[in-house]
Amino acid sequence: MLMTTVIRTEKLVKRFGHVTALDELDLSVDEGQTHGFLGPNGAGKSTTIRVLLGMLRADGGTARLFGADPWNDAAELHRRLAYVPGDVALWPGLTGGETIDVLGRLRGGIDRRKRDELLERFDLDPRKKGRSYSKGNRQKVALVAAFAADVDLLLLDEPTSGLDPLMAAVFNECVREAAARGTTVLLSSHVMSEVEQLCERVSIIRKGAIVESGTLAEMRHFTRSQVHAVLKKPARGLDDHEGVHDYAAEGLEVRFQVDGTALDDVLAQLAVAGIASLTCEPPSLEQMFLRYYGDELAAKGVDNGDGRRS
């Protein structure tokens, strides 16, 4: 199967005055992929998406959407994508139903059946005026409009930030269905569980640059797992092993963290000592994510994901 790249940015730079919002950002999303885009507020997620939508002009580097320039070919490219902004603002005088219809008609028509089914699923009253919707309901309007569109790419910027857990589950289901049809999805989020459930690949953005990108399995490989073992006799040399961190032994019970790359070697050593019981937990995405923000967290007096202050 030939994989084409739907989103590719190379050394993308965007400045606002003297603030550098994107600092040589490299992001790549393949066709059919559901790609998690992780980062805290202000890291540059929305700016990246707005450059990809041709709303902001890049100050350096390149951005490509379906192989074309998102700034010059914006209107044409937008036929193939749907977007849900992080903070949905609606026209106060238009109802939700009118807004969904207008947005659908701008791309050439809306599938009635799909629209009504989505309204049902998201439990949205289309007769209310834009000004009287809550944040969650405004978001639902944009989600219904986006999922009702027949597109190749969904750009979702923190789409569940105002949704209750029930609606977040409906949202997850809609993303899975879209992915099953082959739609490419870029899901910007800071809800780790959502990304973990939905995304094959993840890119972590920090201060306008991608600090880590890969499948969850790959990323786990390069990060540390938590090991808890009860041994039959004391193990030697483990605390000095370069792949072992935060080693703590209490009699025959040992706890430590181990680099993904050193896992086989360390487990072999444990086996030499004899294993009475063993749990080895891969890091959660949240822990991996927090590792990249360890210094910021430490500066704020918070432990990072490793249980350490780095």
Place this chain on the structure above:
Amino acid sequence: MSAPSSTLREGALGTLAGTGKLLRFQARRTRVYLTGWIVGLVGFNGVIALSFPDLYPAPEDRAQLALSSNTPAMRSMTGPVEYLDAYTDSAAVVFAHQMILWVGAVVAVMFIMLVTRLTRSDEETSRLEVIRSNPVGRRADLAAALLLACFAAVALGALMALSVIGLDGFDAGDAALYGLLYTAIGIVFAAITAVAAQFAGYASTSNGLGFAALGFAVLTAAVGNAQDDWTVWLSPIGWGQLTFVGTPDQRWWPLAAAALIAVAAIALAFALVARRDFGQGLMPANPGRAEAKPGLRSVGALTFRLVRGTLWSALITMVLLGAAYGSVLGSVDDMLSGMSDLERSILAESGGSLEENFAITIAKMNAFVATVFGLLVIGRARTEETGGRGELLAAAPVSRSAWPGSYLPAALFAAAAGALAGGVSLGAIGSASVGDGAFFGKLLGAAAAQIPAVWVMTALAFALFAWLPRAGWLRWLPWVYAFVAGLFGDLLDLPGAARNASPYEHTPQYPAHDMEWLPLIALLAVAAAITAIGYIGVKRRNLQFG
């Protein structure tokens, strides 16, 4: 167990708790708005006051002016007859007579918008929600808004008084009364808007109700002064005029009516504010359509739908304005010598009749006001952008020339429709007032001949929106300049080149002269060029959402 529950009550101030803190906060937030309006109003008033004594230096001039101005039509545009009787006393009387109605109306606009901004607008954007969730009483935001409005009104009145203190014929007491009447007008309209804000479903309705009250005030003052009867007592601006400031009949007590109405309206607003839900007006909002109408299928259609309210207010305002000016036209003969140098100079060099020459002035006024609606629509484009609503459209398969570009055709349409509606109304009422049916076409033609200039100004605002989007005041600056240059160019002794910068100076002198097509084509070409520059701008710039 009274102790624990008392901590949940609203404290000694009750529903007003936190008013002081809110007042400081609101004062900080509106300092630019307040400074701009007050400086503008006082500056304008001061400049006119300075130039007034030179305009009519001799008592004989003023006696002549009083004679010619004493017609119903002229009084409707100035003020009560009592001032005319005292014209010979001093230039200050002439000044007060001619200024109070119009400056008072602008003062009212300032306070209507101020109070709406501090109450309903903040509720809509949920800024106020954050404030209300603090230990702040239910009525505190309204109290803070009204207190701030009162302080602003007092400051405005004091500065207005200072700006006329040197005027020949005004002693300190006269100047103080002249300032005070604006304070009264400001407070009355702040209070009326505070009531409107409780009924209105949202901020634009609140402003609309406030402006309706202002329209009523101007209309009743005009009618009352024209007929020299009690109608003027219905008008809050009329109360200011009825002080007869500067004349021997000068009196303070008509302003008591303003105080009375203000107190009543404020009490009503305070009673109502606790009776309605946060973010909802007392007028119920109806459920809307579940599906969009079939016609709503392009960005252009959506833009026109979104500016529908502005369009209607343009048509209504212009029809009313045209009718007001049209009704004056019949008595233009009487008022001719009372008009400014501008009219006289036009007359001197033209062969047209008095009415025809006056029609040009009216058509220009019609055009100035119609332009405002074009600029308002352009302003909407910016609001859509910064409010973030445009983000959904910019992400749709829509070019920049459609969004935000479609706001320019909408603005051109609103301004031209306004100018034509004014022209039709002016023509209908004006031809009736002159008693000559041929005047309908002449007046409509005069109004239509201004449209290219209106379009130049609207296109200019769009180009500024495209290239310098953050500077909202800049979009209004050319209009303010053209307005001042056109109406007060003589008073300010502006050089010809400075006046010619205004496109309104280049429209044909129809119906006094034949219709000239070349200037119209030239103005249209200028508008087209500015439009092109504007569209290049919107394609090139970043969109600034929320």
